[in-house]
Amino acid sequence: MFQKILVANRGEIALRVICACKELGIATVAVYSEADRNALHVRFADEAVCIGPARSSESYLNIPQVISAAEITNVDAIHPGYGFLSENANFAKVCEASEITFIGPKPEVIEMMGEKDRARREMKAAGLATIPGSDGVVEGEEQLAKEAQRIGFPLILKAAAGGGGRGMRMVRTKEELLAAYQTARSEAQQAFGTPDVYMEKYLRHPRHIEFQVLGDQHGKVIHLGERECTIQRRHQKLIEETPSPAMDAKRRKEIGAKVVKALEFIGYTNAGTIEFLMDDDGAMYFIEMNTRIQVEHPVTEIVSGVDLVKAQIRLAAGEKIAEAAGEMQFTGHAIECRINAEDPDTFVPSAGRITTFQAPGGTGVRVDSAAYSDAVIPPYYDSLVAKLIVKGRDRGEALARMRRALEMFVIEGIKTSIPMHLRILSDPDFAAGKFDTHFIERYLNSNGK
Numbered sequence: 078m079f080q081k082i083l084v085a086n087r088g089e090i091a092l093r094v095i096c097a098c099k100e101l102g103i104a105t106v107a108v109y110s111e112a113d114r115n116a117l118h119v120r121f122a123d124e125a126v127c128i129g130p131a132r133s134s135e136s137y138l139n140i141p142q143v144i145s146a147a148e149i150t151n152v153d154a155i156h157p158g159y160g161f162l163s164e165n166a167n168f169a170k171v172c173e174a175s176e177i178t179f180i181g182p183k184p185e186v187i188e189m190m191g192e193k194d195r196a197r198r199e200m201k202a203a204g205l206a207t208i209p210g211s212d213g214v215v216e217g218e219e220q221l222a223k224e225a226q227r228i229g230f231p232l233i234l235k236a237a238a239g240g241g242g243r244g245m246r247m248v249r250t251k252e253e254l255l256a257a258y259q260t261a262r263s264e265a266q267q268a269f270g271t272p273d274v275y276m277e278k279y280l281r282h283p284r285h286i287e288f289q290v291l292g293d294q295h296g297k298v299i300h301l302g303e304r305e306c307t308i309q310r311r312h313q314k315l316i317e318e319t320p321s322p323a324m325d326a327k328r329r330k331e332i333g334a335k336v337v338k339a340l341e342f343i344g345y346t347n348a349g350t351i352e353f354l355m356d357d358d359g360a361m362y363f364i365e366m367n368t369r370i371q372v373e374h375p376v377t378e379i380v381s382g383v384d385l386v387k388a389q390i391r392l393a394a395g396e397k398i399a400e401a402a403g404e405m406q407f408t409g410h411a412i413e414c415r416i417n418a419e420d421p422d423t424f425v426p427s428a429g430r431i432t433t434f435q436a437p438g439g440t441g442v443r444v445d446s447a448a449y450s451d452a453v454i455p456p457y458y459d460s461l462v463a464k465l466i467v468k469g470r471d472r473g474e475a476l477a478r479m480r481r482a483l484e485m486f487v488i489e490g491i492k493t494s495i496p497m498h499l500r501i502l503s504d505p506d507f508a509a510g511k512f513d514t515h516f517i518e519r520y521l522n523s524n525g526k
Contacts, residue, residue, distance in 0.1 A: 078394050079103050079153040079178070084118065085143050086158030089447045089464065090370070091118035094156045097386040106150045108143060110136035112455045117447045124150055131457045137161045140168050147177055154178035154393060156386075160459065163369040164191055180393040181347050182292075182368045189343070190366040194237045194275040197363065200351075203339035205363040208354065210277035221258050221276075225251065228278050234258060236265035237273035242312030244268055247279055282513040283354040285309065286321050286361070288336045289377045291388055292345040293398045300333040301381050302407060304373055306352075308501065310424070310517045315494070316501065317373035318412040319380055322472065322510030323355060332361055348374075348389045354514075375445060375466045376411035410475040411468045414483065414498045416446075417460040421497040428456035432490035437482040441468040441475075444486075454491055462493060472510070476502060 081104040084094045091107060095118060098105045107122035112131035119125045126146040129136035136142065138161055147155055155177055157163035163181065166188035172179040181187065190196045194213050201207045211224045214237050225232060225248070234257055236244025244265030246257040262272040284307045292298040305321035306314045320329070336351050350367045374385045383402045391401035418427045431452050436444040446463035448454070454462060467482055469475030483499050501507055504520060 079390065081106065081123075081150065081152045081154075082180070082390070083108065083143075083147045083150065083152040083155045083177075084122065084158065085137070085155050085162055086160070087113055087116060087118060087137060087447075087458065088461065089445050090158035090160075090372075091116075092121065092447045093445055094158060094386055095121050097384065097390060101387060101390060103390070106146065106152055108137070108146050110457075112457055115452075117449065117452075126150065131455065133161065133457065140165075140171055143168075144171055144175055144177075148175065152177060154180055154390075156180040156390070157369065159369050159372055164367070166191060178393055180389055182345060182349065186343060186345060187368045190349075190368050192237060193235060193239070193365055194273075196366055197275075199343060200339055200363045200366070203342040204335055205339050205351075206361065208277045208280065208362040208364065211275045213275060214273040215258070215276055218255065218258075221254065224276050225254055228276060231279035231281075233277050233279045234261040234274050235277065236261065236269055236271075237275050238269040238271050239265065244274060245312070280354055280356050280362075282357050282515070283307075284321070284323055284512075285314075285352065285514055286324070286355050287350045287352040287367075287371070288333060289371070289374070289385070290336060290340055290345065290349050290351060291385075291392065291398055291402055292340055292347060292349070293392050293401065294346055294395055295397055296341065296344070297398050298337045298340045298345055299398055299402070300336050301377050301383060301385075301405065302333070303329060304371075304376060306373065307512055307514055308507070308516055309514055314373065314415065315517070316412065316414055316498070317376055318410065318472070318475070319376045320410065323359075328359065347392050348385055372415065372461070372464070373413050375443060375464060376413045379443065379466060379468045380407055380409055380411050381405050382408075409468050409470055410472045411466060412475045412479050413464055413466045414479065415461060415494070416463040416465055416486070416488070416498070417494045418454045418462050418491050419460050419494055420492045421494050426456065426460050427492040428454050428460075429491045430454075431462075431488060433487055434489075435485075435487035436463070437465070437485035439482070441478055442482050443467070448488075462488065462491075476508060 083106040105122040107125040108128045128142040162168040166184045169179040169184040231249045234246045246261040248257045261274045266272040289301040304319045308316040353361045388401045434450045443466040467478040
């Protein structure tokens with residue numbers, strides 16, 4: 078087992094990894110930017126190293142600075158968390174070259190899954206269905222028109238090297254095609270350094286469902302069920318839950334088996350998530366894989382009994398899945414709300430000092446956060462303040478518990494998304510589990526926003 082781990086991240090996920098390390102008896106090193114000098118992950122790590130100014134490009138994304146911090150503190154491994162360098166294949170390669178274990182998949186697998194069009198081809202070859210689309214990157218206007226005619230409208234253009242909604246354009250008609258193609262290429266170039274885009278058939282009323290997986294270095298892969306991540310705004314998830322209201326045990330077993338087979342085929346190791354779109358008829362289409370721990374991992378943890386971050390560390394140290402994950406026992410229903418520092422009506426970011434932070438408690442309530450009274454939410458990073466997670470015996474109890482917990486969550490000094498979450502949970506369609514990825518768009522339009 079590792080003696081010392083550097084946590085190459087900030088905020089709640091850095092604190093989450095530090096907690097896991099403490100329970101495993103592993104020393105930790107925090108890295109931080111000048112803006113995070115007073116952050117909790119800095120306070121609770123055994124050692125801390127400042128790696129640069131506030132801007133992430135000069136600190137958390139600065140590979141030489143992170144590796145230098147790892148070398149001077151003599152760590153065995155680096156945990157990248159999510160975001161920042163977590164899916165950077167080059168960073169994983171540099172870790173290998175520096176004889177530091179990267180807690181995640183092998184660099185070549187990260188690279189494969191990071192190229193979205195290549196990932197689709199690989200997963201299709203491994204037995205997962207994919208949305209009808211172009212065979213790779215669309216090269217030029219002639220191929221654009223030909224592929225669009227073959228696939229049919231509406232369709233969607235996506236950046237080949239990225240995600241999160243950047244470099245993505247929906248095209249309803251032939252007349253919109255060329256302008257959307259040029260815009261998507263421009264956004265892709267700015268966001269990911271390459272203008273490559275590919276094309277897919279647009280599903281009108283899809284649900285976004287993902288499967289959590291773990292793989293060891295001995296060829297074994299398991300899945301831990303699905304998460305429903307359909308409630309999104311601009312392709313950013315707002316609410317997640319497990320199990321999905323749209324899945325039954327038979328479908329879960331069928332898709333889970335295909336996921337395991339596909340990932341064993343490519344030799345996947347450590348934690349990851351396979352993401353699907355589910356059509357109206359229940360068909361599941363692979364869209365991408367995240368080769369890291371997910372923001373929403375706690376809902377899987379509290380229904381399965383598996384500490385996914387500890388499992389990541391143990392798998393990276395060479396343990397078998399049976400040892401790393403322990404006994405799984407799936408019970409109840411879990412929901413997570415991402416509490417963001419933003420105006421709940423306009424979604425404008427709300428950086429600033431928190432004057433009061435009082436988290437809810439009680440049976441079945443968990444809060445993952447690095448915030449506290451008098452903490453400053455800086456304007457340089459993601460707006461996530463806290464993740465509120467609840468578990469109930471069934472979905473009805475989980476919804477009631479989440480509403481209660483949101484009402485008892487006091488955050489003052491900044492604006493947060495809590496009022497929006499309360500309104501969503503009160504929506505009859507959401508309560509009934511009848512929604513698709515356009516839910517938020519329709520919800521906002523119906524409320525005059």
